[in-house]
């Protein structure tokens with residue numbers, strides 16, 4: 001059955017109802033005032049993560065937020081060479097201390113995405129591509145869930161600190177991935193830039209994009225679930241939720 005259909009923001013009561021009807025956690029047709037619109041995102045109840053505290057000072061005018069919106073095509077300017085160089089230098093400079101931004105609580109957000117999120121959409125078999133993988137903090141978790149994972153990052157300084165296995169590391173720009181059309185079942189972006197045309201090109205027709213903002217709206221590289229739908233070409237539906245202070249969204253194309 002198609003996932004949802006109509007969305008309602010974090011209304012646990014309604015979401016619980018909807019599950020019963022469609023077999024995915026929904027119970028009854030919501031009343032009109034509860035609709036956020038006819039978007040295809042099912043908002044699942046938030047879950048707490050004990051001890052998770054915000055680690056990012058992101059705000060709408062953070063340079064990486066501005067770059068995020070340009071990369072996604074949501075703001076003017078596009079992803080030009082000068083911006084790419086600026087972003088690469090920024091993250092090269094943060095590589096040595098990036099491990100301080102990892103924690104069991106942040107991993108728990110990704111774990112929730114991989115369980116509740118992927119259960120909601122289902123996932124076709126095949127390759128998982130993690131874009132903006134950094135020091136590979138989540139690559140092992142992804143490798144436990146998927147048969148093969150390619151971890152891609154623009155910053156060589158970041159990639160050098162990532163484990164060589166089980167994910168395969170590749171230095172590349174997410175705006176021009178060295179991957180064939182339709183070669184990935186899943187693309188995972190954890191606090192990473194969205195390049196909508198490349199996601200659409202590289203995923204199989206019914207592929208999945210999995211998106212995480214570890215510090216929710218305070219994540220410098222932040223897009224809302226609605227931003228994702230607005231930026232991605234084509235038709236997508238899926239689920240979104242909050243885990244601790246983090247947000248995640250999983251969208252599957254054409255279902």
Ligand SMILES: C[S@@+](CC[C@H](N)C(=O)[O-])C[C@H]1O[C@@H](n2cnc3c(N)ncnc32)[C@H](O)[C@@H]1O
Pocket residue numbers: 087088091092131132133134135137152153154155158172173174175190191192193221
């Ligand atoms: C905020 S960090 C997130 C790293 C990791 N996913 C995490 O959550 O710990 C963003 C990562 O995206 C990488 N990045 C930035 N622009 C990129 C691009 N155009 N293509 C691929 N990776 C990029 C950076 O080098 C950096 O490692």
